[in-house]
Amino acid sequence: MTYGSAADAATDRLHALQTGGPEAIAAVLRRLPIIGAAAAGMGPMSGHAGDLGGLRRGGSPVATLDGLAGLLADPVVIKITLLTANRIEQQLAQVAHFHGGSLAREEALRIIGADPGLLDRAADGLAGLLLSNPAMAWVTLRPGVAEQIWLPGVRLRDYADSMVSEQLAGILRRLGLPVPTTKWQRVDALEKALRTREVVEDAIGALGPQEREHLATLFTRGQVRIHELGYDHQGYRGSGTVRQLASVGLVGYSPYDQTAWVWLDVVAALGGAGLFADWAMPEVSARPVIPAARSLVPPVVARLDQLLDHWASGPPQGLKAGGIGVKPVRAAAKALRTTPVEIGLLTCFAVAVGLLAPVTTARRGRGRNQSIDEEWRPTTACTDWRALPLAQRWGRIVRWWADSTSLEASGRAVERYQWDTPRLNRPLARTGFLHALAILVPGEGLDPADLRSKLVFDHHGVFAPVVVDQLVAEARVLGLVPVEGPVGLTRGARLLVSGAEALDDVLNDAAASFTVQADHSVVAPPDLHPDLIGDLERIAHLESDAGARIYRITPEDTVRALDGGWTLDRVIAFLADHSTVAIPQNVERTIRDAAERHGRLQVGAAATWVASDDPALLVRALGVKAARLEGITPTLAVSSLPSEKVLESLRAKGLAPAERVNARPQTPSPTIPSRTRHDGGARLAMLAPDEIEALARRLYPVRGHRA
Structure with a gap:
């Protein structure tokens, strides 16, 4: 049945x-x-x-x-x-x-x-x-x-309701076959005939050159519009080749949408009733993954904090259609020295859990002609978010990524946020991707090409090669797999599958110190606690993570930290508290000099104004042609460019201006959902083998359903 x-x-x-x-x-x-x-x-x-x-x-x-x-x-x-x-x-x-x-x-x-x-x-x-x-x-x-079930063509039986009994009888007669009494007997007889290779070959052999040419076109292209065969509406309704082909049962056509096709029964008779030519399995082999020379929790968690700080000082403008566009995402990626894919994913996550929300800044017009300007600002929920343990934060990011019904898996990089209708089929690709990696031997992975072949085969209706490539790129950004080489779950990701609590237990033994050296480098152990990694990456930039993690402190890094809300005293105190040696004097002087220069130029929106208490410094700023500044007083200049462009131009010339941000109302927000009985916290929605066995035993037998 x-x-x-x-x-x-x-x-x-x-x-x-x-x-x-x-x-x-x-x-x-x-x-x-x-x-x-x-x-x-x-x-x-x-x-x-x-x-x-x-x-x-x-x-x-x-x-x-x-x-x-x-x-x-x-x-x-x-x-x-x-x-x-x-x-x-x-x-x-x-x-x-x-x-x-x-x-x-x-x-x-x-x-x-x-x-x-x-x-x-x-x-x-x-x-x-x-x-x-x-x-x-x-x-x-x-x-x-x-x-x-979808079939790779149209069966005669599926279209039989729209065919009259006499039409079926006429086709059978032209094929030289007996005509049964009832319509459905005729359908059965014609279906059997069209699936018989000899009958189909005889029918094709009786066709003229033009009919054969058009039949070959339909075989090659599948369902096509009739006018593409060179016939208008009247042509095929009269004595066109489509009608001739249909009269011997080789093709079907629709007078409503003006399309024609070869019956799947005919295709099966000529090409094999198995319908498909490829019945082979791909051969893949696992390889050792490249060990991650970094903390169990990847930098993506700290990157989210940096993004929220960045947009707290300069909120991105919302799109007219709603959401956050590509330009602010790419600008943030450039400022934070990362990729648009990472910023795009974190933006979507921040909106989904209430860390970012739109605030109306202006209304123009009335009624249907009214336009609303919005900008997206960090919300009060950020405080609760940062209070969560680090493993819980990473787990919630990954769990959102795996379970999201609004995040598409279409092969295109996520570089913007725009609301979309949730669809239950969207998590299938990410769930299948994680499951395929979870069942591999720990420490092993697949080459991207092998993983592509395996997933397209194992979940044929879910994956396309471009979708696998997209998920690999996102998994590398999220720290689930190594940043290069074979694709396999990292140790931290495998712990996360078991729940963030298991990862928290391991993190308790992480290193809590590093060494600040006189050449402005910071040498940190590979197992440095992720919280410290996040703070260190706010005031320095990573140069290498091959073995020990090597950071470099530059004036630009100090300016970036101050722009993100840190103070000079906080930067110095953080390094002093966690360095195994005293901060070298030249390193501290570099930081203090950068902090002293920071803010002496102030940029705000007038068009854009630039002010300084040092006239000589303002003269240097006036010499930056890209900023298009015009002096108003010895300590004030204005530009027609947006403040972001002026800031970028001045910083490119070695100046260190600070942006003057007007006081903004704090954005209200719903709090982050707390962990409920069935929420699962930050755990990924995958059951371990022993949990599956236990669930099966719990479901069977139950009262009234014993075998």
């Missing part, structure tokens, strides 16, 4: 789970990590009861076998299951659907011709996913599955 009501599908899944026992339940949860997490009350699907047929009731995770069976029978989950099946499993399901929903092993071996062991594993995989019922035939699609 391949078709039926939702109740039939749920009953079928329940019977399969009862019959298979805990082993069958665990097999499903292992293959579908996003569903396993949902069953445990975690992940992006755990809160979508209305969309997924009662996945959670009253905020509780699935607690009964009935609930899990109903979930697996839901059309959305069936589609997700098909998407996460590997390519061979998907193709076998498509072939079974093409042949009426059921396929015997001998028939499959005959029409597909692939390795028997490969097909047997694919059939077992479909059975384990509860997509097929092996008790009825080798592959028999369960209720609700066929409706979610």
